Amino acid sequence: xxxxxxxxxxxxxxxxxxxxxxxxxxxxxxxxxxxxxxxxxxxxxxxxxxxxxxxxxxxxxxxxxxxxxxxxxxxxxxxxxxxxxxxxxxxxxxxxxxxxxxxxxxxxxxxxxxxxxxx
Amino acid sequence: xxxxxxxxxxxxxxxxxxxxxxxxxxxxxxxxxxxxxxxxxxxxxxxxxxxxxxxxxxxxxxxxxxxxxxxxxxxxxxxxxxxxxxxxxxxxxxxxxxxxxxxxxxxxxxxxxxxxxxxxxxxxxxxxxxxxxxxxxxxxxxxxxxxxxxxxxxxxxxxxxxxxxxxxxxxxxxxxxxxxxxxxxxxxxxxxxxxxxxxxxxxxxxxxxxxxxxxxxxxxxxxxxxxxxxxxxxxxxxxxxxxxxxxxxxxxxxxxxxxxxxxxxxxxxxxxxxxxxxxxxxxxxxxxxxxxxxxxxxxxxxxxxxxxxxxxxxxxxxxxxxxxxxxxxxxxxxxxxxxxxxxxxxxxxxxxxxxxxxxxxxxxxxxxxxxxxxxxxxxxxxxxxxxxxxxxxxxxxxxxxxxxxxxxxxxxxxxxxxxxxxxxxxxx
Numbered sequence: 001x002x003x004x005x006x007x008x009x010x011x012x013x014x015x016x017x018x019x020x021x022x023x024x025x026x027x028x029x030x031x032x033x034x035x036x037x038x039x040x041x042x043x044x045x046x047x048x049x050x051x052x053x054x055x056x057x058x059x060x061x062x063x064x065x066x067x068x069x070x071x072x073x074x075x076x077x078x079x080x081x082x083x084x085x086x087x088x089x090x091x092x093x094x095x096x097x098x099x100x101x102x103x104x105x106x107x108x109x110x111x112x113x114x115x116x117x118x119x
Numbered sequence: 120x121x122x123x124x125x126x127x128x129x130x131x132x133x134x135x136x137x138x139x140x141x142x143x144x145x146x147x148x149x150x151x152x153x154x155x156x157x158x159x160x161x162x163x164x165x166x167x168x169x170x171x172x173x174x175x176x177x178x179x180x181x182x183x184x185x186x187x188x189x190x191x192x193x194x195x196x197x198x199x200x201x202x203x204x205x206x207x208x209x210x211x212x213x214x215x216x217x218x219x220x221x222x223x224x225x226x227x228x229x230x231x232x233x234x235x236x237x238x239x240x241x242x243x244x245x246x247x248x249x250x251x252x253x254x255x256x257x258x259x260x261x262x263x264x265x266x267x268x269x270x271x272x273x274x275x276x277x278x279x280x281x282x283x284x285x286x287x288x289x290x291x292x293x294x295x296x297x298x299x300x301x302x303x304x305x306x307x308x309x310x311x312x313x314x315x316x317x318x319x320x321x322x323x324x325x326x327x328x329x330x331x332x333x334x335x336x337x338x339x340x341x342x343x344x345x346x347x348x349x350x351x352x353x354x355x356x357x358x359x360x361x362x363x364x365x366x367x368x369x370x371x372x373x374x375x376x377x378x379x380x381x382x383x384x385x386x387x388x389x390x391x392x393x394x395x396x397x398x399x400x401x402x403x404x405x406x407x408x409x410x411x412x413x414x415x416x417x418x419x420x421x422x423x424x425x426x427x428x429x430x431x432x433x434x435x436x437x438x439x440x441x442x443x444x445x446x447x448x449x450x451x452x453x454x455x456x457x458x459x460x461x462x463x464x465x466x467x468x469x470x471x472x473x474x475x476x477x478x479x480x481x482x483x484x485x486x487x488x489x490x491x492x493x494x495x496x497x498x499x500x501x502x503x504x505x506x507x508x509x510x511x512x513x514x515x516x517x518x519x520x521x522x523x524x525x526x527x528x529x530x531x532x533x534x535x536x537x538x539x540x541x542x543x544x545x546x547x
Contacts, residue, residue, distance in 0.1 A: 005176075011173075014174070018192070021164075021165060024161065028158065032151065035147050036147070036212075039147040040454070041140065041216075042139075045219060049212070049215060049216065052208075056212065059201075059204065059205050060202075062200055063195050066194055066195030066198070069195070070194075070195050073187045074174075076187075077185055077187065080180070081177050084181060085180060
Protein backbone atom coordinates (compact mmCIF):
# COMPACT_ATOMS: atom_id res chain seq x y z
CA UNK A 1 0.00 0.00 0.00
CA UNK A 2 1.52 3.36 -1.00
CA UNK A 3 2.06 6.08 1.60
CA UNK A 4 0.25 8.58 -0.60
CA UNK A 5 -2.06 7.91 -3.54
CA UNK A 6 -1.10 9.80 -6.68
CA UNK A 7 -4.67 10.87 -7.21
CA UNK A 8 -8.08 10.35 -5.63
CA UNK A 9 -9.25 7.85 -8.24
CA UNK A 10 -7.58 5.17 -6.11
CA UNK A 11 -9.80 6.18 -3.16
CA UNK A 12 -12.89 5.89 -5.40
CA UNK A 13 -11.67 2.44 -6.51
CA UNK A 14 -11.48 1.35 -2.87
CA UNK A 15 -15.02 2.63 -2.29
CA UNK A 16 -16.15 0.59 -5.31
CA UNK A 17 -14.50 -2.56 -3.89
CA UNK A 18 -16.21 -2.01 -0.53
CA UNK A 19 -19.59 -1.70 -2.29
CA UNK A 20 -18.93 -4.96 -4.14
CA UNK A 21 -18.29 -6.66 -0.79
CA UNK A 22 -21.57 -5.17 0.48
CA UNK A 23 -23.47 -6.60 -2.49
CA UNK A 24 -21.93 -10.04 -1.92
CA UNK A 25 -22.81 -9.94 1.79
CA UNK A 26 -26.41 -8.98 0.95
CA UNK A 27 -26.77 -11.81 -1.58
CA UNK A 28 -25.26 -14.30 0.88
CA UNK A 29 -27.65 -13.13 3.61
CA UNK A 30 -30.67 -13.84 1.40
CA UNK A 31 -29.38 -17.28 0.38
CA UNK A 32 -28.57 -18.30 3.95
CA UNK A 33 -31.93 -17.13 5.29
CA UNK A 34 -33.74 -19.12 2.60
CA UNK A 35 -31.65 -22.23 3.30
CA UNK A 36 -32.31 -21.98 7.04
CA UNK A 37 -36.07 -21.80 6.39
CA UNK A 38 -35.94 -24.80 4.05
CA UNK A 39 -33.86 -27.01 6.34
CA UNK A 40 -35.90 -30.14 6.98
CA UNK A 41 -35.90 -29.92 10.74
CA UNK A 42 -39.04 -29.11 12.69
CA UNK A 43 -39.12 -28.99 16.47
CA UNK A 44 -38.90 -26.42 19.26
CA UNK A 45 -35.10 -26.43 18.85
CA UNK A 46 -35.49 -25.92 15.11
CA UNK A 47 -37.72 -22.89 15.69
CA UNK A 48 -35.02 -21.35 17.93
CA UNK A 49 -32.37 -22.17 15.31
CA UNK A 50 -34.40 -20.47 12.57
CA UNK A 51 -34.94 -17.40 14.73
CA UNK A 52 -31.18 -17.18 15.31
CA UNK A 53 -30.51 -17.62 11.59
CA UNK A 54 -33.02 -14.86 10.81
CA UNK A 55 -31.20 -12.54 13.25
CA UNK A 56 -27.83 -13.38 11.69
CA UNK A 57 -29.22 -12.78 8.21
CA UNK A 58 -30.75 -9.45 9.31
CA UNK A 59 -27.42 -8.43 10.87
CA UNK A 60 -25.69 -9.29 7.58
CA UNK A 61 -28.01 -7.00 5.64
CA UNK A 62 -27.45 -4.25 8.22
CA UNK A 63 -23.66 -4.73 7.99
CA UNK A 64 -23.93 -4.55 4.18
CA UNK A 65 -25.78 -1.25 4.53
CA UNK A 66 -23.02 0.04 6.80
CA UNK A 67 -20.40 -0.98 4.26
CA UNK A 68 -22.32 1.07 1.69
CA UNK A 69 -22.28 3.99 4.14
CA UNK A 70 -18.51 3.58 4.56
CA UNK A 71 -18.06 3.52 0.78
CA UNK A 72 -20.17 6.71 0.47
CA UNK A 73 -18.04 8.34 3.20
CA UNK A 74 -14.88 7.41 1.32
CA UNK A 75 -16.26 8.82 -1.94
CA UNK A 76 -17.13 12.08 -0.16
CA UNK A 77 -13.66 12.17 1.38
CA UNK A 78 -12.03 11.53 -1.99
CA UNK A 79 -14.04 14.37 -3.55
CA UNK A 80 -12.98 16.76 -0.78
CA UNK A 81 -9.33 15.71 -1.08
CA UNK A 82 -9.58 16.24 -4.83
CA UNK A 83 -10.95 19.77 -4.32
CA UNK A 84 -8.24 20.62 -1.75
CA UNK A 85 -5.48 19.32 -4.00
CA UNK A 86 -6.90 21.26 -6.95
CA UNK A 87 -6.99 24.45 -4.90
CA UNK A 88 -3.42 23.94 -3.74
CA UNK A 89 -2.30 23.32 -7.27
CA UNK A 90 -4.02 26.49 -8.41
CA UNK A 91 -2.38 28.52 -5.67
CA UNK A 92 1.01 27.00 -6.41
CA UNK A 93 0.66 27.70 -10.12
CA UNK A 94 -0.44 31.23 -9.47
CA UNK A 95 2.41 31.78 -7.03
CA UNK A 96 4.97 30.51 -9.48
CA UNK A 97 3.55 32.79 -12.22
CA UNK A 98 3.70 35.80 -9.93
CA UNK A 99 7.27 34.91 -8.93
CA UNK A 100 8.46 34.68 -12.52
CA UNK A 101 6.91 38.05 -13.33
CA UNK A 102 8.54 39.58 -10.26
CA UNK A 103 11.95 38.20 -11.22
CA UNK A 104 11.48 39.61 -14.73
CA UNK A 105 10.52 42.98 -13.35
CA UNK A 106 13.49 43.00 -10.94
CA UNK A 107 15.75 42.01 -13.84
CA UNK A 108 14.39 44.81 -15.94
CA UNK A 109 14.80 47.24 -13.07
CA UNK A 110 18.41 46.19 -12.41
CA UNK A 111 19.20 46.38 -16.15
CA UNK A 112 17.76 49.86 -16.38
CA UNK A 113 19.69 50.97 -13.31
CA UNK A 114 22.94 49.67 -14.73
CA UNK A 115 22.28 51.43 -18.01
CA UNK A 116 21.76 54.70 -16.11
CA UNK A 117 25.10 54.58 -14.40
CA UNK A 118 26.80 53.62 -17.63
CA UNK A 119 27.79 50.14 -16.76
CA UNK B 120 -70.78 -51.14 16.45
CA UNK B 121 -73.21 -51.58 19.29
CA UNK B 122 -71.94 -50.91 22.81
CA UNK B 123 -68.81 -49.28 21.48
CA UNK B 124 -66.69 -47.65 24.19
CA UNK B 125 -63.86 -45.47 22.88
CA UNK B 126 -60.46 -46.42 24.27
CA UNK B 127 -57.59 -43.97 24.69
CA UNK B 128 -54.75 -44.20 22.17
CA UNK B 129 -51.04 -43.39 22.38
CA UNK B 130 -49.47 -41.46 19.53
CA UNK B 131 -45.92 -41.22 18.32
CA UNK B 132 -44.67 -38.94 15.50
CA UNK B 133 -46.97 -37.12 13.12
CA UNK B 134 -47.51 -33.39 12.68
CA UNK B 135 -46.99 -32.87 16.40
CA UNK B 136 -43.79 -34.90 16.36
CA UNK B 137 -40.24 -34.07 15.41
CA UNK B 138 -38.94 -33.91 11.87
CA UNK B 139 -35.19 -34.06 11.43
CA UNK B 140 -33.57 -35.05 8.16
CA UNK B 141 -29.96 -35.58 9.13
CA UNK B 142 -28.50 -35.37 5.63
CA UNK B 143 -30.33 -32.14 4.85
CA UNK B 144 -29.28 -30.62 8.19
CA UNK B 145 -25.63 -31.49 7.62
CA UNK B 146 -25.78 -30.11 4.07
CA UNK B 147 -27.24 -26.83 5.37
CA UNK B 148 -24.61 -26.74 8.13
CA UNK B 149 -21.88 -27.05 5.49
CA UNK B 150 -23.31 -24.04 3.66
CA UNK B 151 -23.40 -22.02 6.89
CA UNK B 152 -19.81 -23.05 7.64
CA UNK B 153 -18.68 -21.87 4.18
CA UNK B 154 -20.57 -18.61 4.69
CA UNK B 155 -18.79 -18.12 8.03
CA UNK B 156 -15.40 -18.64 6.35
CA UNK B 157 -16.20 -16.38 3.37
CA UNK B 158 -17.70 -13.63 5.53
CA UNK B 159 -14.75 -13.84 7.94
CA UNK B 160 -12.38 -13.57 4.95
CA UNK B 161 -14.24 -10.54 3.62
CA UNK B 162 -14.12 -8.92 7.06
CA UNK B 163 -10.37 -9.51 7.28
CA UNK B 164 -9.79 -8.05 3.83
CA UNK B 165 -11.89 -4.98 4.63
CA UNK B 166 -9.96 -4.47 7.88
CA UNK B 167 -6.96 -3.75 5.64
CA UNK B 168 -8.58 -0.44 4.62
CA UNK B 169 -8.68 0.66 8.26
CA UNK B 170 -4.87 0.51 8.30
CA UNK B 171 -4.28 1.74 4.75
CA UNK B 172 -1.44 4.38 4.86
CA UNK B 173 -2.69 5.91 1.63
CA UNK B 174 -6.08 6.62 3.19
CA UNK B 175 -4.38 7.84 6.38
CA UNK B 176 -2.18 10.29 4.47
CA UNK B 177 -5.17 11.52 2.46
CA UNK B 178 -6.53 12.57 5.84
CA UNK B 179 -3.99 15.40 5.87
CA UNK B 180 -6.18 17.15 3.29
CA UNK B 181 -9.57 16.19 4.81
CA UNK B 182 -9.12 14.89 8.36
CA UNK B 183 -12.85 14.95 9.18
CA UNK B 184 -13.81 13.01 6.03
CA UNK B 185 -11.10 10.38 6.62
CA UNK B 186 -12.17 9.94 10.24
CA UNK B 187 -15.81 9.64 9.12
CA UNK B 188 -14.91 6.83 6.69
CA UNK B 189 -12.80 5.00 9.29
CA UNK B 190 -15.66 5.19 11.84
CA UNK B 191 -18.27 3.91 9.34
CA UNK B 192 -16.07 1.03 8.22
CA UNK B 193 -15.11 0.07 11.79
CA UNK B 194 -18.82 0.02 12.75
CA UNK B 195 -19.65 -2.17 9.74
CA UNK B 196 -16.90 -4.62 10.60
CA UNK B 197 -16.60 -4.66 14.38
CA UNK B 198 -19.67 -2.85 15.71
CA UNK B 199 -22.63 -4.68 17.27
CA UNK B 200 -23.98 -7.06 14.59
CA UNK B 201 -20.99 -6.20 12.39
CA UNK B 202 -19.46 -8.45 9.78
CA UNK B 203 -17.00 -10.11 12.19
CA UNK B 204 -19.86 -10.97 14.57
CA UNK B 205 -21.96 -12.25 11.67
CA UNK B 206 -19.14 -14.56 10.53
CA UNK B 207 -18.82 -15.99 14.05
CA UNK B 208 -22.61 -16.39 14.30
CA UNK B 209 -22.87 -18.44 11.09
CA UNK B 210 -19.99 -20.53 12.38
CA UNK B 211 -21.94 -21.21 15.56
CA UNK B 212 -25.09 -22.03 13.58
CA UNK B 213 -23.02 -24.51 11.56
CA UNK B 214 -21.86 -26.20 14.78
CA UNK B 215 -25.37 -26.09 16.29
CA UNK B 216 -26.95 -27.72 13.23
CA UNK B 217 -24.29 -30.42 12.97
CA UNK B 218 -24.62 -31.17 16.68
CA UNK B 219 -28.41 -31.37 16.44
CA UNK B 220 -28.21 -33.72 13.43
CA UNK B 221 -25.71 -35.95 15.23
CA UNK B 222 -27.82 -35.93 18.38
CA UNK B 223 -31.00 -36.84 16.49
CA UNK B 224 -29.24 -39.63 14.64
CA UNK B 225 -27.86 -41.05 17.87
CA UNK B 226 -31.19 -40.58 19.65
CA UNK B 227 -33.12 -42.29 16.85
CA UNK B 228 -30.79 -45.28 16.96
CA UNK B 229 -30.91 -45.39 20.72
CA UNK B 230 -34.64 -44.75 20.83
CA UNK B 231 -35.51 -47.67 18.57
CA UNK B 232 -33.29 -50.05 20.49
CA UNK B 233 -34.20 -48.70 23.91
CA UNK B 234 -37.93 -48.47 23.14
CA UNK B 235 -38.12 -52.14 22.23
CA UNK B 236 -35.77 -53.30 24.95
CA UNK B 237 -37.33 -51.27 27.75
CA UNK B 238 -40.90 -52.03 26.74
CA UNK B 239 -40.02 -55.67 26.30
CA UNK B 240 -38.38 -56.04 29.69
CA UNK B 241 -40.70 -53.75 31.65
CA UNK B 242 -43.73 -55.70 30.51
CA UNK B 243 -42.09 -59.08 30.98
CA UNK B 244 -42.87 -59.61 34.72
CA UNK B 245 -46.58 -58.81 34.31
CA UNK B 246 -46.71 -60.91 31.15
CA UNK B 247 -45.09 -63.83 32.97
CA UNK B 248 -47.63 -63.56 35.80
CA UNK B 249 -50.56 -63.49 33.37
CA UNK B 250 -49.08 -66.41 31.46
CA UNK B 251 -48.65 -68.38 34.69
CA UNK B 252 -52.26 -67.66 35.70
CA UNK B 253 -53.48 -68.88 32.31
CA UNK B 254 -51.43 -72.07 32.67
CA UNK B 255 -52.73 -72.68 36.20
CA UNK B 256 -56.32 -72.01 35.17
CA UNK B 257 -56.47 -73.93 31.90
CA UNK B 258 -53.46 -76.26 32.02
CA UNK B 259 -52.76 -75.26 28.40
CA UNK B 260 -49.13 -74.50 27.51
CA UNK B 261 -50.22 -73.05 24.16
CA UNK B 262 -52.71 -70.80 25.93
CA UNK B 263 -50.03 -69.65 28.39
CA UNK B 264 -47.61 -68.88 25.55
CA UNK B 265 -50.38 -67.01 23.73
CA UNK B 266 -50.95 -64.93 26.86
CA UNK B 267 -47.21 -64.24 27.29
CA UNK B 268 -46.79 -63.03 23.70
CA UNK B 269 -49.89 -60.84 23.63
CA UNK B 270 -49.02 -59.27 26.99
CA UNK B 271 -45.45 -58.48 25.90
CA UNK B 272 -45.20 -58.35 22.09
CA UNK B 273 -41.98 -56.24 22.24
CA UNK B 274 -40.17 -59.48 23.14
CA UNK B 275 -40.45 -60.32 19.46
CA UNK B 276 -38.43 -57.20 18.56
CA UNK B 277 -35.65 -58.43 20.81
CA UNK B 278 -35.76 -61.92 19.37
CA UNK B 279 -35.61 -60.63 15.78
CA UNK B 280 -32.87 -58.19 16.69
CA UNK B 281 -30.85 -61.10 18.07
CA UNK B 282 -30.98 -62.70 14.60
CA UNK B 283 -29.70 -59.56 12.89
CA UNK B 284 -33.07 -57.95 12.09
CA UNK B 285 -35.20 -58.38 8.98
CA UNK B 286 -32.38 -57.27 6.72
CA UNK B 287 -29.92 -59.62 8.31
CA UNK B 288 -28.40 -62.69 6.75
CA UNK B 289 -31.15 -65.05 7.94
CA UNK B 290 -33.99 -62.92 6.51
CA UNK B 291 -32.07 -62.32 3.28
CA UNK B 292 -31.49 -66.03 2.83
CA UNK B 293 -35.13 -66.93 3.50
CA UNK B 294 -36.51 -64.28 1.13
CA UNK B 295 -34.17 -65.49 -1.62
CA UNK B 296 -35.64 -68.99 -1.27
CA UNK B 297 -39.24 -67.79 -1.62
CA UNK B 298 -39.69 -67.13 -5.33
CA UNK B 299 -42.32 -64.44 -5.96
CA UNK B 300 -42.96 -64.81 -9.73
CA UNK B 301 -44.96 -61.99 -11.29
CA UNK B 302 -48.47 -60.62 -10.87
CA UNK B 303 -51.50 -61.51 -12.97
CA UNK B 304 -54.52 -59.26 -12.42
CA UNK B 305 -58.12 -60.26 -13.20
CA UNK B 306 -61.04 -57.83 -13.15
CA UNK B 307 -63.58 -58.82 -10.49
CA UNK B 308 -66.28 -56.34 -11.48
CA UNK B 309 -67.95 -53.57 -9.54
CA UNK B 310 -68.91 -54.49 -5.98
CA UNK B 311 -72.65 -53.94 -5.52
CA UNK B 312 -72.57 -54.66 -1.76
CA UNK B 313 -74.31 -51.72 0.00
CA UNK B 314 -71.31 -51.37 2.30
CA UNK B 315 -69.00 -51.03 -0.71
CA UNK B 316 -71.34 -48.46 -2.30
CA UNK B 317 -71.36 -46.12 0.74
CA UNK B 318 -68.73 -43.34 0.71
CA UNK B 319 -66.59 -43.33 3.88
CA UNK B 320 -67.12 -40.52 6.37
CA UNK B 321 -64.40 -41.33 8.92
CA UNK B 322 -61.41 -43.61 9.50
CA UNK B 323 -63.64 -46.37 10.92
CA UNK B 324 -65.57 -46.38 7.61
CA UNK B 325 -62.28 -46.68 5.73
CA UNK B 326 -61.29 -49.61 7.95
CA UNK B 327 -64.73 -51.20 7.43
CA UNK B 328 -64.09 -51.12 3.68
CA UNK B 329 -60.77 -52.89 4.20
CA UNK B 330 -62.45 -55.43 6.50
CA UNK B 331 -65.06 -56.13 3.81
CA UNK B 332 -62.30 -56.88 1.30
CA UNK B 333 -60.38 -58.97 3.82
CA UNK B 334 -63.23 -61.49 3.90
CA UNK B 335 -63.24 -61.84 0.10
CA UNK B 336 -61.25 -64.23 -2.11
CA UNK B 337 -57.49 -64.71 -1.73
CA UNK B 338 -55.68 -61.99 -3.64
CA UNK B 339 -58.76 -59.78 -4.02
CA UNK B 340 -58.23 -56.06 -3.58
CA UNK B 341 -60.44 -53.14 -4.48
CA UNK B 342 -60.10 -49.65 -5.87
CA UNK B 343 -62.71 -47.23 -4.51
CA UNK B 344 -63.10 -44.19 -6.77
CA UNK B 345 -64.72 -41.41 -4.74
CA UNK B 346 -66.46 -38.55 -6.51
CA UNK B 347 -66.98 -35.35 -4.58
CA UNK B 348 -69.73 -32.75 -4.99
CA UNK B 349 -67.48 -30.52 -7.11
CA UNK B 350 -66.70 -33.41 -9.46
CA UNK B 351 -63.14 -33.91 -8.19
CA UNK B 352 -62.00 -37.44 -7.40
CA UNK B 353 -60.07 -39.26 -4.73
CA UNK B 354 -59.18 -42.93 -4.63
CA UNK B 355 -58.91 -45.49 -1.82
CA UNK B 356 -57.20 -48.82 -2.47
CA UNK B 357 -57.87 -51.66 0.00
CA UNK B 358 -55.09 -54.21 0.35
CA UNK B 359 -55.92 -57.15 2.65
CA UNK B 360 -53.34 -59.13 4.62
CA UNK B 361 -52.08 -62.71 4.74
CA UNK B 362 -54.61 -65.41 3.90
CA UNK B 363 -52.24 -68.34 3.41
CA UNK B 364 -49.21 -69.38 5.42
CA UNK B 365 -48.13 -71.89 2.81
CA UNK B 366 -44.32 -71.73 2.71
CA UNK B 367 -44.11 -73.70 -0.54
CA UNK B 368 -44.20 -71.97 -3.94
CA UNK B 369 -47.80 -71.11 -4.82
CA UNK B 370 -49.91 -68.67 -6.80
CA UNK B 371 -51.44 -66.86 -3.81
CA UNK B 372 -49.93 -63.36 -3.45
CA UNK B 373 -51.24 -63.17 0.11
CA UNK B 374 -49.05 -66.08 1.20
CA UNK B 375 -45.78 -66.26 3.11
CA UNK B 376 -43.44 -65.24 0.26
CA UNK B 377 -44.95 -61.74 0.10
CA UNK B 378 -44.63 -61.39 3.88
CA UNK B 379 -40.97 -62.29 3.96
CA UNK B 380 -40.04 -60.10 0.99
CA UNK B 381 -42.19 -57.14 2.08
CA UNK B 382 -40.94 -57.12 5.66
CA UNK B 383 -37.41 -56.86 4.29
CA UNK B 384 -38.50 -53.94 2.09
CA UNK B 385 -38.25 -55.81 -1.20
CA UNK B 386 -40.70 -55.38 -4.12
CA UNK B 387 -43.38 -58.03 -4.47
CA UNK B 388 -45.75 -59.41 -7.11
CA UNK B 389 -48.58 -58.26 -4.82
CA UNK B 390 -47.33 -54.65 -5.11
CA UNK B 391 -47.09 -54.87 -8.91
CA UNK B 392 -50.61 -56.30 -8.99
CA UNK B 393 -51.91 -53.36 -6.93
CA UNK B 394 -50.30 -50.86 -9.33
CA UNK B 395 -51.77 -52.68 -12.35
CA UNK B 396 -55.23 -52.74 -10.73
CA UNK B 397 -55.03 -48.98 -10.09
CA UNK B 398 -54.16 -48.38 -13.72
CA UNK B 399 -57.06 -50.55 -14.91
CA UNK B 400 -59.44 -48.68 -12.60
CA UNK B 401 -58.50 -45.48 -14.42
CA UNK B 402 -56.55 -43.89 -11.57
CA UNK B 403 -54.38 -41.05 -12.89
CA UNK B 404 -51.51 -39.06 -11.37
CA UNK B 405 -54.05 -36.24 -10.81
CA UNK B 406 -56.03 -38.33 -8.32
CA UNK B 407 -55.12 -38.25 -4.63
CA UNK B 408 -54.76 -41.85 -3.51
CA UNK B 409 -55.01 -43.40 -0.06
CA UNK B 410 -53.59 -46.91 0.26
CA UNK B 411 -55.10 -48.92 3.11
CA UNK B 412 -53.62 -52.21 4.19
CA UNK B 413 -53.96 -54.72 6.99
CA UNK B 414 -50.94 -56.71 8.16
CA UNK B 415 -49.05 -57.86 5.03
CA UNK B 416 -51.29 -55.50 3.02
CA UNK B 417 -49.94 -52.55 5.02
CA UNK B 418 -46.35 -53.48 4.17
CA UNK B 419 -47.34 -53.74 0.50
CA UNK B 420 -49.10 -50.36 0.77
CA UNK B 421 -45.98 -48.66 2.16
CA UNK B 422 -43.72 -50.19 -0.47
CA UNK B 423 -46.24 -49.24 -3.21
CA UNK B 424 -46.29 -45.64 -1.93
CA UNK B 425 -42.48 -45.45 -2.03
CA UNK B 426 -42.24 -46.85 -5.57
CA UNK B 427 -45.27 -45.02 -7.07
CA UNK B 428 -44.01 -41.70 -5.68
CA UNK B 429 -40.50 -42.31 -7.02
CA UNK B 430 -41.82 -43.16 -10.50
CA UNK B 431 -44.52 -40.45 -10.48
CA UNK B 432 -47.00 -43.03 -11.78
CA UNK B 433 -49.61 -42.21 -9.11
CA UNK B 434 -50.06 -39.52 -6.47
CA UNK B 435 -50.14 -41.44 -3.22
CA UNK B 436 -50.98 -38.82 -0.58
CA UNK B 437 -51.97 -41.09 2.32
CA UNK B 438 -51.27 -44.58 3.63
CA UNK B 439 -53.17 -46.25 6.46
CA UNK B 440 -51.79 -49.48 7.89
CA UNK B 441 -53.34 -51.71 10.51
CA UNK B 442 -51.18 -54.21 12.38
CA UNK B 443 -48.33 -53.96 9.86
CA UNK B 444 -44.59 -54.26 10.57
CA UNK B 445 -43.41 -51.19 8.66
CA UNK B 446 -40.68 -49.91 11.01
CA UNK B 447 -37.82 -51.14 8.83
CA UNK B 448 -39.05 -49.38 5.67
CA UNK B 449 -41.17 -46.43 6.87
CA UNK B 450 -38.21 -44.06 7.01
CA UNK B 451 -37.98 -44.35 3.22
CA UNK B 452 -41.53 -43.04 2.69
CA UNK B 453 -41.31 -39.62 0.98
CA UNK B 454 -42.17 -36.65 3.22
CA UNK B 455 -45.19 -35.73 1.06
CA UNK B 456 -46.89 -39.06 1.84
CA UNK B 457 -48.75 -39.07 5.15
CA UNK B 458 -48.72 -42.43 6.92
CA UNK B 459 -51.05 -43.45 9.76
CA UNK B 460 -49.93 -46.73 11.35
CA UNK B 461 -52.39 -48.39 13.72
CA UNK B 462 -50.76 -50.89 16.06
CA UNK B 463 -52.72 -52.80 18.67
CA UNK B 464 -50.58 -52.84 21.82
CA UNK B 465 -51.20 -56.57 22.23
CA UNK B 466 -50.59 -57.43 18.57
CA UNK B 467 -47.39 -59.34 17.77
CA UNK B 468 -47.39 -58.74 14.02
CA UNK B 469 -46.31 -55.05 13.99
CA UNK B 470 -43.15 -56.28 15.80
CA UNK B 471 -42.33 -58.87 13.15
CA UNK B 472 -39.64 -56.60 11.64
CA UNK B 473 -37.97 -55.96 15.00
CA UNK B 474 -38.05 -52.19 14.34
CA UNK B 475 -40.02 -49.33 15.88
CA UNK B 476 -41.65 -46.90 13.45
CA UNK B 477 -39.54 -43.75 13.04
CA UNK B 478 -40.67 -40.52 14.71
CA UNK B 479 -41.39 -38.35 11.66
CA UNK B 480 -43.88 -35.59 10.97
CA UNK B 481 -45.34 -37.66 8.11
CA UNK B 482 -45.49 -40.92 10.06
CA UNK B 483 -48.10 -41.05 12.81
CA UNK B 484 -48.04 -44.28 14.77
CA UNK B 485 -51.10 -44.84 16.95
CA UNK B 486 -51.06 -47.55 19.59
CA UNK B 487 -54.62 -48.73 20.21
CA UNK B 488 -55.59 -50.79 23.25
CA UNK B 489 -57.79 -53.68 22.19
CA UNK B 490 -56.46 -56.69 24.07
CA UNK B 491 -58.43 -59.92 23.67
CA UNK B 492 -55.75 -62.19 25.12
CA UNK B 493 -54.98 -64.15 21.95
CA UNK B 494 -52.52 -63.53 19.14
CA UNK B 495 -55.12 -63.95 16.41
CA UNK B 496 -57.85 -61.76 17.96
CA UNK B 497 -55.40 -58.99 18.78
CA UNK B 498 -54.38 -58.94 15.12
CA UNK B 499 -57.86 -59.37 13.70
CA UNK B 500 -59.18 -56.46 11.67
CA UNK B 501 -62.78 -56.85 12.78
CA UNK B 502 -62.10 -57.49 16.45
CA UNK B 503 -59.23 -55.09 17.02
CA UNK B 504 -58.52 -52.64 14.21
CA UNK B 505 -62.09 -51.71 13.33
CA UNK B 506 -62.87 -50.53 16.90
CA UNK B 507 -59.29 -49.20 17.04
CA UNK B 508 -60.02 -46.98 14.01
CA UNK B 509 -63.06 -45.62 15.85
CA UNK B 510 -60.77 -44.90 18.83
CA UNK B 511 -58.56 -42.90 16.47
CA UNK B 512 -61.61 -40.99 15.15
CA UNK B 513 -62.48 -40.11 18.75
CA UNK B 514 -58.93 -39.04 19.67
CA UNK B 515 -58.12 -35.39 20.22
CA UNK B 516 -54.37 -35.89 19.75
CA UNK B 517 -52.85 -33.12 17.61
CA UNK B 518 -50.99 -35.49 15.26
CA UNK B 519 -54.10 -37.64 14.77
CA UNK B 520 -56.29 -34.59 14.11
CA UNK B 521 -53.71 -33.26 11.64
CA UNK B 522 -53.66 -36.57 9.75
CA UNK B 523 -57.46 -36.86 9.63
CA UNK B 524 -57.71 -33.21 8.62
CA UNK B 525 -55.29 -33.75 5.75
CA UNK B 526 -57.35 -36.79 4.64
CA UNK B 527 -60.67 -34.92 4.65
CA UNK B 528 -61.05 -35.22 0.88
CA UNK B 529 -61.43 -38.98 1.33
CA UNK B 530 -64.28 -38.49 3.80
CA UNK B 531 -66.64 -36.11 2.00
CA UNK B 532 -67.41 -37.86 -1.31
CA UNK B 533 -70.88 -37.75 -2.84
CA UNK B 534 -70.64 -41.27 -4.25
CA UNK B 535 -68.24 -44.14 -4.70
CA UNK B 536 -67.63 -46.92 -7.17
CA UNK B 537 -65.75 -49.92 -5.82
CA UNK B 538 -64.01 -52.08 -8.43
CA UNK B 539 -62.60 -55.46 -7.45
CA UNK B 540 -59.44 -57.07 -8.82
CA UNK B 541 -57.97 -60.47 -8.09
CA UNK B 542 -54.19 -60.70 -8.08
CA UNK B 543 -52.44 -64.04 -8.47
CA UNK B 544 -48.80 -64.97 -8.79
CA UNK B 545 -47.64 -66.53 -12.09
CA UNK B 546 -44.35 -68.34 -12.87
CA UNK B 547 -43.80 -69.38 -9.31
